[in-house]
Amino acid sequence: MAIRHRVPGQLTRGQSILRGVVLFVGAVVFLFPFYYMVIGSLQASPDTSLGGAFPNPGNITGENYVAINSRVNLFQGLLSSSIFTGGVVLGTVVFGLLAGYALAVLQWRGRGATFALALLVQVVPFQLLMIPLYVMIARNYGLADNYLGMILPFFINSTAVVIFRQYFLQVPKELFDAARIDGAGDFRLLWQVAIPLVRPALVTVVLLTFIGPWNEFLWPFLITKEASMQPLAVSLANYISTVAASTANPYGAMLAGAVVLAAPVVVLFIVFQRYFISTDIGSGVKG
Amino acid sequence: MSSTTGVRPAAETTGSRGPVSRRRRGSLTKRVFGKHPLGWLLSAPYLIFVIAVFAYPLVFAAYISLHDYFFSAPGATVDRPFTGIDNYVTALTDPRVLRSFGNVGIFLLINVPLTVVLSIVLASALNKVVHFRAFLRVSYYVPYVTASVAVVGVWLFLFNGGGLVNSLLGPLAPDPSWLINSAWAMPTIALFVTWKQLGFYILLYLAALQNVPKELYESASTDGAGAFRSFFSVTVPGVRPATVLVLLLATVTGANLFTEPYLLTGGGGPDGASASPVLIMYQQGIQQGKPGYAAAIGVVLVLFVLVLAFLQYRFASGKED
Numbered sequence: 001m002a003i004r005h006r007v008p009g010q011l012t013r014g015q016s017i018l019r020g021v022v023l024f025v026g027a028v029v030f031l032f033p034f035y036y037m038v039i040g041s042l043q044a045s046p047d048t049s050l051g052g053a054f055p056n057p058g059n060i061t062g063e064n065y066v067a068i069n070s071r072v073n074l075f076q077g078l079l080s081s082s083i084f085t086g087g088v089v090l091g092t093v094v095f096g097l098l099a100g101y102a103l104a105v106l107q108w109r110g111r112g113a114t115f116a117l118a119l120l121v122q123v124v125p126f127q128l129l130m131i132p133l134y135v136m137i138a139r140n141y142g143l144a145d146n147y148l149g150m151i152l153p154f155f156i157n158s159t160a161v162v163i164f165r166q167y168f169l170q171v172p173k174e175l176f177d178a179a180r181i182d183g184a185g186d187f188r189l190l191w192q193v194a195i196p197l198v199r200p201a202l203v204t205v206v207l208l209t210f211i212g213p214w215n216e217f218l219w220p221f222l223i224t225k226e227a228s229m230q231p232l233a234v235s236l237a238n239y240i241s242t243v244a245a246s247t248a249n250p251y252g253a254m255l256a257g258a259v260v261l262a263a264p265v266v267v268l269f270i271v272f273q274r275y276f277i278s279t280d281i282g283s284g285v286k287g
Numbered sequence: 288m289s290s291t292t293g294v295r296p297a298a299e300t301t302g303s304r305g306p307v308s309r310r311r312r313g314s315l316t317k318r319v320f321g322k323h324p325l326g327w328l329l330s331a332p333y334l335i336f337v338i339a340v341f342a343y344p345l346v347f348a349a350y351i352s353l354h355d356y357f358f359s360a361p362g363a364t365v366d367r368p369f370t371g372i373d374n375y376v377t378a379l380t381d382p383r384v385l386r387s388f389g390n391v392g393i394f395l396l397i398n399v400p401l402t403v404v405l406s407i408v409l410a411s412a413l414n415k416v417v418h419f420r421a422f423l424r425v426s427y428y429v430p431y432v433t434a435s436v437a438v439v440g441v442w443l444f445l446f447n448g449g450g451l452v453n454s455l456l457g458p459l460a461p462d463p464s465w466l467i468n469s470a471w472a473m474p475t476i477a478l479f480v481t482w483k484q485l486g487f488y489i490l491l492y493l494a495a496l497q498n499v500p501k502e503l504y505e506s507a508s509t510d511g512a513g514a515f516r517s518f519f520s521v522t523v524p525g526v527r528p529a530t531v532l533v534l535l536l537a538t539v540t541g542a543n544l545f546t547e548p549y550l551l552t553g554g555g556g557p558d559g560a561s562a563s564p565v566l567i568m569y570q571q572g573i574q575q576g577k578p579g580y581a582a583a584i585g586v587v588l589v590l591f592v593l594v595l596a597f598l599q600y601r602f603a604s605g606k607e608d
Contacts, residue, residue, distance in 0.1 A: 012514075015514050019412045019415070019416070020416075022408070022409070022412055023409070023412050023413060023416060023423055026409050026423075026426075026427065027422075027423055027426040027427070029482070030426050030427055030429060030430055030482070030485075030486070031426045031429065033430070033438060033441045033442070033445065034429060034430075034433075034441075036441055036444070036445065036451070037437070037438075037440065037441045040441070040444050046444070048444075048447075048449050048450050048451050048453075048454055049451075049454055050451070050454065050455060052451070053451065095332040095333055095336070096333065098329040098330070098332065098333075099329060099330045099332070099333035099334075101329060102323075102325070102326040102327075102329040102330045103326075103330070106322075106323035106325055106326035106329070107321055107322040107323050107326065108320050108321035108322065108323050108324060108325075108326030108327050108330075109319070109320055109321035109327075110321075110327070111321070111326060114330055114333075114334060117334075117337055118333075118337075121337055121341050123535060123536070123539050123596075124341055124345070125539055125542045125543050125588065125589060125592060126543060127542075127543045127545060127565040127568070127585070128345075128348060128585040128586070128588060128589050129340070129341065129344045129345065129348065129585075130565070130568060130569070130572070130581075130585070131348060131351060131568065131572045131573075131578050131581045131582045131585060132343075132344035132345075132347040132348045132351060132582065133340070133344050134572075134573065134578075135347070135351065135356075135358070135578060136344065136347070139358055139359065152339075152340065153340050155336055155340070156332070156333050156336045158337075161333060186323075186325050211432045214434065215432075215433070215434035215435065215436070217434070217435060217436050217545075217546045218545050218546065218565075218569075222569075222573060233434050233436045233437075234436075236436050236437070236440075237436045237546075237549075237550055240436070240439065240440060240443070240550055241549070241550060241553065241554075251440075251443070251444045254440045254443070254444075255440050255441065255444060257437075257440070258436070258437035258438070258440035258441065259437075261434050261436065261437040262433045262434060262437040262438070265432050265433055265434070266429060266432070266433060269425065269428070269429070269432050270425060273421060273424070273425050274421070276428070277490075282490065282491050282493075282494025282495065282529075283494070285491065285532065285536070
């Protein structure tokens with residue numbers, strides 16, 4: 001942010017303070033449930049009074065994590081989530097990058113239509129496709145309880161295609177021309193010139209693609225029956241909807257599971273926050 | 288979209304001058320696929336993916352909805368008679384389905400205005416702030432990047448009968464509590480989704496704010512407009528394209544509602560007061576084994592979204608004048 005000189009009509013001191021208060025209250029509203037998630041997961045007995053929102057040394061325990069792990073195999077769930085997410089991220093980085101490169105740099109018939117398609121796909125209500133996809137993947141192809149069936153509907157993230165295109169468009173065209181004159185073939189051009197230039201886009205795309213499958217509930221819930229195949233979001237949801245009521249401290253165990261599910265994503269986004277900025281995301285949806 | 292066209296034609300014309308390139312353009316593949324047929328090859332996996340996972344299932348959904356479709360083992364040939372619009376008639380006369388569409392209506396009435404107002408206000412406040420910018424931005428989008436299933440756990444803990452929210456409200460707490468109260472269940476879900484998605488819309492508005500010319504603010508203040516006046520006469524019209532997009536995406540999110548009624552209100556309870564169309568599709572199509580019926584609900588849902596999106600586009604983009 002550049003230094004702004006105060007022009008008439010700029011915020012007065014009072015208005016600046018008001019703005020600060022609004023932003024701060026907003027931050028508290030967004031963050032408090034996460035703080036409360038951690039506090040609740042450590043309580044030996046649930047304390048829902050105002051005082052319960054503060055850590056109480058007499059009421060802290062790790063028992064809830066043991067309890068949830070005995071009902072839901074956390075390691076197995078994290079492993080399933082990782083395979084599901086890894087497959088989608090790999091598909092998106094490889095094929096999404098190729099499509100983004102073709103859309104930005106190469107000239108071919110149907111390029112405009114393909115780009116329009118990538119934008120359109122993002123507003124199709126995915127849940128409508130639940131029934132036909134379930135019939136095709138689980139029934140016709142027999143891919144229920146199979147990672148392939150889980151990954152397939154998410155394999156290439158369309159937002160990522162648009163973001164890659166946007167980054168490739170920003171690369172000066174002269175660079176490609178110069179490399180061509182030097183005799184670089186199409187694949188060398190892509191591998192040695194284009195990809196190194198859009199490395200920051202890779203981080204943005206991985207972050208954006210990661211949250212889709214990691215957090216997805218409905219699709220893996222539909223096509224997994226075996227507990228050992230279920231991603232953590234699904235097994236935790238099953239715990240919440242069925243078994244929670246029958247345990248001693250249902251909220252404690254539920255929140256412990258929630259912490260395990262949320263932690264990897266939250267840490268990832270805090271560490272790489274500078275790659276998840278507004279302009280990329282804006283261009284990813286709008287084109 | 289406009290940036291795809293208009294950039295390259297210059298290269299096309301210069302390229303066709305030399306005798307070598309004229310010979311090249313004459314080759315069949317170039318005539319069919321354009322100057323760089325490689326573009327087709329590189330995009331092919333994505334195009335196949337879109338056809339297999341979006342285009343074909345859309346057509347297939349319409350096909351299923353017109354038949355008495357049922358599940359069978361892979362490879363088995365079974366008779367699935369054509370039944371015309373029977374599934375649609377059954378769906379549109381089913382009070383549970385009608386109620387679920389009404390519920391989405393309630394959801395959108397609360398969620399959409401709240402989302403637009405809060406995200407535009409927070410984004411423009413965040414845009415001018417100098418300190419703690421990264422911290423504030425991250426705290427706003429943390430709910431967006433976290434799994435619904437995880438945050439649903441905390442909301443259940445906060446909003447249950449004896450939860451923190453009720454113990455703070457004391458005698459003001461609704462009875463029965465939020466999620467098991469038929470009047471409050473849907474508004475609570477709408478509030479949850481607003482809170483969860485807001486960070487994403489704030490990012491969209493932040494991007495849009497970078498495109499509002501600084502001179503407009505300067506001329507507004509020369510004309511004597513204060514901060515609030517210039518917010519309404521410069522910022523709000525300046526980010527109008529983003530508002531159209533936010534309206535569209537919020538509506539699509541509302542139509543997709545499933546996880547929240549499934550988990551927060553234990554399957555659309557109490558007594559269907561928070562059931563969403565997708566939840567009914569799941570219950571009828573997968574649990575009860577009536578995919579034809581569920582597909583018909585899905586097709587109606589998409590038409591519902593298309594009509595809403597069109598109306599929003601007409602009114603929000605100011606095209607009518």
